[in-house]
Amino acid sequence: MSAKKRLKSELSFFGGFIITGRHLTRPRVTRRYPDEKKPKQPRQHGRHVLNRYEDGMEKCIGCELCAGVCPADCIYVRGLDNPPDHPVSPGERYGYVYEINYLRCIHCDLCVEACPTEAITESKLFEFSFTNRNDAIYTKSELVVDDDGMPKKLPWEDWREGDDLLTSGWMRATAPSGAADFEGEVQWSGELGYGVRAPEAGQSDNRDDEATGTKALRDILEPHLLDGDIPAAHKGMRGRVWRAQTSAARHKVKLEAMRQRRKDAKAAKRGEQ
Ligand code: SF4
């Protein structure tokens, strides 16, 4: 190996330090989890809640459909006839016992889909843990929303702002048998604390992204999903021309920067001589 090559090989050792040094001044792309968390997506499946109607009555009618459909066999429900003087739900029966075993749940949301009264939905909370198996089984008193219609915040759960809002985004998707006339029409009942929720975005011209909280997701997916929202200048032949122009402009800037660097290097060399 020539002396020049050996020197080059030895100096390459410092290459790693140079790369590390460069990254010290660049903006950080990671977060200090769990102190800083990314906003969760509207359809995030987290810890369940049992909802109540706007008048405070429970939505669960103890039909056990959620337990029947659950692929992980983690729901246990027992229904009981409503006491005539103090009915718990508007139906004949109500969920007397309701348990979910979170050591089994895979958060597939099939229970939410099966429920005929939208009684069970999922919040966005997934940051909860237990120190024994018993605590992993949530009981009805823990799952039913409080008097404001919000999920109960249990001591071992790490709730952050927004985790308790907009539970189960999919439920607010409207597609009644593909009938276009009914797109965006609300077909579900109101909830304690929320009233009647707005339909999910992306299904009609009347969507309200702010109200449904789907704006963040739309910002990411819009160019891929919603053809109608892509500016005409970015579509078809005009789009190709636009992309070519943008790319050429980017290359021009790079080329000019490169030329300038060369000029500076030459000028510096001349100065040295
Ligand atoms: S989310 Fe899926 S696994 Fe979990 S309780 Fe519901 S149906 Fe069962």
Ligand code: SF4
């Ligand atoms: S949560 Fe829904 S599906 Fe499950 S028992 Fe109650 S009403 Fe039936």
